[in-house]
Structure formats: C-alpha cells, structure tokens
Amino acid sequence: MPRFMGFVRMEEGQGNPPQALFDAMDEYIGKEAAAGHFLDGGGLYGTEDAVNFVVKKGEVTRVDGPYAESKEVVGGWAIMQYDSLEEAIAGQQDFAELHRKYWPEVSMVATLRQIPDEPPTPAED
Structure with missing residues (x-):
C-alpha cells in the first residue's frame, strides 16, 4: 500500500490556530487513523530553536533560528497510507479544506x- 508524506508550509508568525481547527483536526485524524490512513504526524514548534546544517561548496555551516529571512516554514507533517494516489490526494484536500473552514x-x-518503497539508485560517478 503506497505511503505518503503530507506537510504544511506557512508564513511564520501567523499565530496559533483557533480551537475550532484543533477540534476539527482531532476528529479528522481520528477518523483517518481508524481507517488505517494516518500513521503518524504532528505540528512543529516555530523556528526560534531550529538548527540547520547547510552544506555548500564542501563546507558544513550551522545556522540557528530564528530566521529573519525565512518567508515560509514547515508547520506540521504526517505519514499516511492509502490504496491509491487518488485517495491520498482527496485526503490531503480534505485536510486543506479544514484549514479554509x-x-x-x-x-x-x-x-x-x-514515499518510495525502495531507496533511490545512487548516481554513477
């Protein structure tokens, strides 16, 4: 059964979601988990404590948050499993509609x- 990763990108600093969204998400995730679709997931804290390691030109640099130049951040994630891509797309649209509402x-x-079932094939040198 194909697995998928869903994630939410949003502008940082939009504040916390309203309680009604939390309640609707609890119901939605409960329904999806009971159907075997929602495997794991959750929200993420803001970037104030985030740590990035940037690899560029053979060097590794550590960059600690917050990131003033960042316009979008990943705010949440989920690992899901559906019988088909079409079902996964419908589930992700339902998730987006909850936010709209x-x-x-x-x-x-x-x-x-x-998410691929097999790891990618390495590039040839």
Whole structure:
C-alpha cells in the first residue's frame, strides 16, 4: 500500500490556530487513523530553536533560528497510507479544506509527496 508524506508550509508568525481547527483536526485524524490512513504526524514548534546544517561548496555551516529571512516554514507533517494516489490526494484536500473552514485568514500550502518503497539508485560517478 503506497505511503505518503503530507506537510504544511506557512508564513511564520501567523499565530496559533483557533480551537475550532484543533477540534476539527482531532476528529479528522481520528477518523483517518481508524481507517488505517494516518500513521503518524504532528505540528512543529516555530523556528526560534531550529538548527540547520547547510552544506555548500564542501563546507558544513550551522545556522540557528530564528530566521529573519525565512518567508515560509514547515508547520506540521504526517505519514499516511492509502490504496491509491487518488485517495491520498482527496485526503490531503480534505485536510486543506479544514484549514479554509476553521482558520480562513491563514496563508498555507498543504503538500503531498509519495514515499518510495525502495531507496533511490545512487548516481554513477
């Protein structure tokens, strides 16, 4: 059964979601988990304590948050499992619709990506 990763990108500093969205998400996730679709997931803290390691030109640099130049951050994630891509897309759209309905002033992107069953093949040198 195909697995997918969903994540939410949003502008940082939009504040906390309203309680109505939390309640709707609890119901939605409970329903999806009972159906075997929602495997794991959750929200993320802001970037104030985030740590990035940037690899560039053979060097590794540590960059601690917050990131003043950052316009979007990943705010949450989920690992899901569906019988088909079409079902996964419908589930991600339902998730986005909850945000539209219960937090209409938010600006966010709900992304869905399929997780491969096998690791990628390394590039040849």
